[in-house]
Amino acid sequence: MRAYAVALVVAGASLSAQADVFDGLAGNTRSEQEAKLALDAFLRIAPGSARDERLGRASEIAFVAADDAMCMRLASEAESRASLSDGALTAALRARARRGLAREFADMGERLVAGRRAAVTQAIAAEEAALLPLADAALRSGERTVGMWIFRAIAEQLPEDAARLANLALAHRHVGQLAEARRVYERALQLAPNDSWTWNDYGLLLRVAGDPAASRTAFQRSIACDAKFGEGPGITNLVVEAAQARVEESRRTQVLADASRALMVRPDAALLRRAAIDLVLLDAGVARPQQLPDKGATVR
Numbered sequence: 001m002r003a004y005a006v007a008l009v010v011a012g013a014s015l016s017a018q019a020d021v022f023d024g025l026a027g028n029t030r031s032e033q034e035a036k037l038a039l040d041a042f043l044r045i046a047p048g049s050a051r052d053e054r055l056g057r058a059s060e061i062a063f064v065a066a067d068d069a070m071c072m073r074l075a076s077e078a079e080s081r082a083s084l085s086d087g088a089l090t091a092a093l094r095a096r097a098r099r100g101l102a103r104e105f106a107d108m109g110e111r112l113v114a115g116r117r118a119a120v121t122q123a124i125a126a127e128e129a130a131l132l133p134l135a136d137a138a139l140r141s142g143e144r145t146v147g148m149w150i151f152r153a154i155a156e157q158l159p160e161d162a163a164r165l166a167n168l169a170l171a172h173r174h175v176g177q178l179a180e181a182r183r184v185y186e187r188a189l190q191l192a193p194n195d196s197w198t199w200n201d202y203g204l205l206l207r208v209a210g211d212p213a214a215s216r217t218a219f220q221r222s223i224a225c226d227a228k229f230g231e232g233p234g235i236t237n238l239v240v241e242a243a244q245a246r247v248e249e250s251r252r253t254q255v256l257a258d259a260s261r262a263l264m265v266r267p268d269a270a271l272l273r274r275a276a277i278d279l280v281l282l283d284a285g286v287a288r289p290q291q292l293p294d295k296g297a298t299v300r
Contacts, residue, residue: 042061059091128154185202200232240275
């Protein structure tokens with residue numbers, strides 16, 4: 001009923017009074033419908049200073065009204081008139097994230113973060129869950145600059161967190177920056193020294209970097225951090241490593257025993273089961289295709 005009454009006010013107001021109507025509605029938008037009514041009032045304001053000085057607030061209102069395209073357009077117009085408020089900047093960035101516009105998000109964020117850090121950080125914090133798959137998809141599609149900027153912004157602008165650092169390290173690994181990936185993983189492990197998944201991801205990096213002994217140690221640490229033996233990916237990668245490296249018999253025996261323990265916990269772990277079978281067949285002199293690693297190293 002309240003929304004209907006407000007709609008009558010908006011429709012009945014003269015064009016010259018729409019600024020006052022917008023001001024009254026903009027300060028009390030409690031729902032998407034009310035935001036749409038306020039936005040409608042704004043769009044009736046004639047071009048000029050009254051409209052220009054309300055552009056930033058109108059961009060925020062458009063975001064609440066779920067009109068992302070209008071939110072971004074009004075924010076761009078506000079920026080061109082030097083009236084882009086922090087709230088409008090945050091809204092415009094969030095609208096880009098909500099629409100899956102990774103490049104546009106990164107471009108705007110990178111351009112404005114130095115002078116408007118708080119507003120950019122607020123948008124990153126609010127849309128972190130949406131930004132992670134966008135950044136990952138950008139990397140996989142070849143847009144490395146975009147993906148890396150988003151992963152780095154999440155890790156550096158938000159409170160320091162082991163999972164955020166592990167995601168950034170994985171991004172560095174994907175683009176071949178192995179030394180930087182190693183540095184970031186080690187920082188993540190300082191923050192969370194008992195995180196099974198981070199130790200596993202670190203082991204995968206060390207394997208790619210050509211350090212099999214350190215990789216094996218990392219997988220062993222990953223297993224040691226499992227709440228239940230073998231519930232994490234470390235055991236699978238240790239079995240894969242043993243099969244590929246053709247290790248000595250005593251170690252193969254121990255690895256197979258550990259794999260059996262893990263399969264008692266995870267009987268449906270197909271990759272672990274196949275890797276263990278490969279190891280057994282190698283003992284029998286039967287070659288099998290190499291198994292892919294258990295990719296604990298995925299965006300978290």
